[in-house]
Amino acid sequence: MELFQLSRANDVRDAIAAGAASSGAAEGAQVRFLAGGTTLLDLMKLNVERPGRVIDISRLPLNQVEATADGGVKIGATVRNADLATHPLIRERYAVLSQALLAGASAQLRNMATTGGNLLQRTRCVYFRDTTMPCNKRTPGAGCAAIDGFNRTMAILGVSDACIASNPSDMNVALAALDATIHIEGVKGSRSVPIDAFFLLPGTTPQRETVIEAGDLITHVTLPPQPEGSRSFYLKLRDRASYEFALASAAVVVKVADGRIAHARVALGGVGTKPWHSTEAEAALADAVPDAATFARAADAALAGAQPQSQNGFKIELARRCLVHALTQATRTH
């Protein structure tokens, strides 16, 4: 690990001013905010992250979960994953988020990891984590060792010639299905970004994963109220039963009224270069009868654009079945 200066931010302004000294917030940033540390410190030990300054933001007053006037919820950036998963408001109104959080990592890591940190979680691509291997995300233009390498766990949706790394988060998949908004404070003031626009596809610039700029601090996430009578479900499929990243996962929110699907949100995890919100699946579900044929059509639509590599073609069928099962569970009448 390279040497850095460690200091604690007293307030949000303080943190933003310190972060703004960095030339960027993407790969290679010289200043990093530290909250739970479960991603950042791990990558610093591998010399993948080498910030010269680390700003401890874990004690900023951003650790509340509150009901909002519109019937939604506001989640502070430093709320721990464990606290969010078990919060009564989340359990009652946003079951899919609670389920996704509890499907991720271990009890110890969930006690450390935060909402803002989870949004910025880095890929588990083994070549990204190994500084002796070429990686366009780590060193733009260096090449991608994964495309012709061990790519079994990599993404099949949203990939490019430069990068096929999958987004590892469970939480982000649920947030995508819940129409979350990310609230950011920065040197130019505050802004609110819908989660679909927050994450960037790798394209030719895989080093840039989100819209975050130098000095930007995620302060909170808001979730709108979900349609009355809607049900949600998170299903995660992986190589071992617990404490493992997803090969494929699905977060769904569905409302059935008068025998038809009146509202549907679908997001996939483990298969996309970003948390994969599938508007194609939602279009197939809209106003359809909630049965096996409809769910199969939705799954086909979600995976229609899949681009598998030599070892991860199995993810297409795995993700299809994952989504069909999640939709079946969310619409069960008994």
Next chain:
Amino acid sequence: MQHTASRPDAPANQTVSDRRDSESRSTSPTPPPTMSVELSVNGKTYSLALDPRTTLLDALREHLHLTGTKKGCDHGQCGACTVHVNGRRVNACLSLAGTHEGDEITTIEGIGSLAALHPMQQSFVECDGYQCGYCTSGQIMSAVALLDEPVGPADADVREAMSGNLCRCGAYQNIVTAIQRVREKA
């Protein structure tokens, strides 16, 4: 901004002897800058002069010589380093010591003694919940924390809640039994 780091002039630790640190200082031409950190561990307060890179795990083991907490993977993947911060279990390897001023740290040395084992320690002994013992302190620290968490009653619930602690010997069955015995008595 309250600067707590990069104090090359920070006084050497006065309350805890730190042989390793002073040795490396005398042999290294340019010692890394240190920061002063006050840690509260098992009810005692320690003033340390630490390289900012020092993890909570390394501070406990290498500076306070509390070697009951083990280093396994050093990347948050095995759970051998599990300690409690303000009563909650965390991976000490993925946490910087310099971020823990004001926190109450509890290690395996703080939950029981040879003369008076914690009920969980006693149960691990009675149920033979280990083989080589390397993961055991982490397992026990996780198991003690689990008692205050919303964990269901079944063995499967315990297995899920303990999945962050790996045991390469494979003592899992007896570990679950040891934990369930303590929960039944509680």
